[in-house]
Each structure stands twice: as structure tokens, then as C-alpha cells.
Amino acid sequence: xxxxxxxxxxxxxxxxxxxxxxxxxxxxxxxxxxxxxxxxxxxxxxxxxxxxxxxxxxxxxxxxxxxxxxxxxxxxxxxxxx
Numbered sequence: 001x002x003x004x005x006x007x008x009x010x011x012x013x014x015x016x017x018x019x020x021x022x023x024x025x026x027x028x029x030x031x032x033x034x035x036x037x038x039x040x041x042x043x044x045x046x047x048x049x050x051x052x053x054x055x056x057x058x059x060x061x062x063x064x065x066x067x068x069x070x071x072x073x074x075x076x077x078x079x080x081x082x
Contacts, residue, residue: 015039041066 033050
């Protein structure tokens with residue numbers, strides 16, 4: 001079973017709370033979402049260089065998925081105004 005440290009759980013909760021705070025639709029919500037997506041992309045890129053074997057294959061796939069779906073500007077999580 002996977003064990004998580006308190007620090008990693010608190011960081012995850014903070015990121016999820018920040019992401020959910022953008023639902024309110026304030027002026028810079030899209031900027032906050034873009035920053036979070038870029039942070040996930042960079043973190044997965046670092047994980048690709050850190051791990052090897054199956055974990056590296058997972059992180060390469062995750063990195064490519066975030067790269068192709070998260071940076072095109074048409075994310076299904078973006079709030080459309082109009």
C-alpha cells in the first residue's frame with residue numbers, strides 16, 4: 001500500500017483548493033489555472049528524469065498527455081463566458 005507523508009498530502013490539498021477556487025470566475029482565474037497546469041507539466045518532467053523503468057514510462061505518458069491536452073487552451077475545465 002502506498003504511504004503518503006503529511007507534507008505531500010497538505011500540498012495536494014492546497015493545489016486542489018486553489019484549483020477549485022477558480023470556479024468562482026474571478027478575473028485572473030484563467031491565469032491561476034494556467035499556472036497550475038504549467039506546474040504539473042514541470043513536475044512531471046522532473047519526475048521523468050528522476051525515475052527509471054515502469055515509473056519513467058508512466059511519467060513520460062503523463063507528461064505527454066498534459067502537454068497535448070492541457071496547453072492547447074481548450075481544456076474542458078475552462079469556464080466559458082458569454
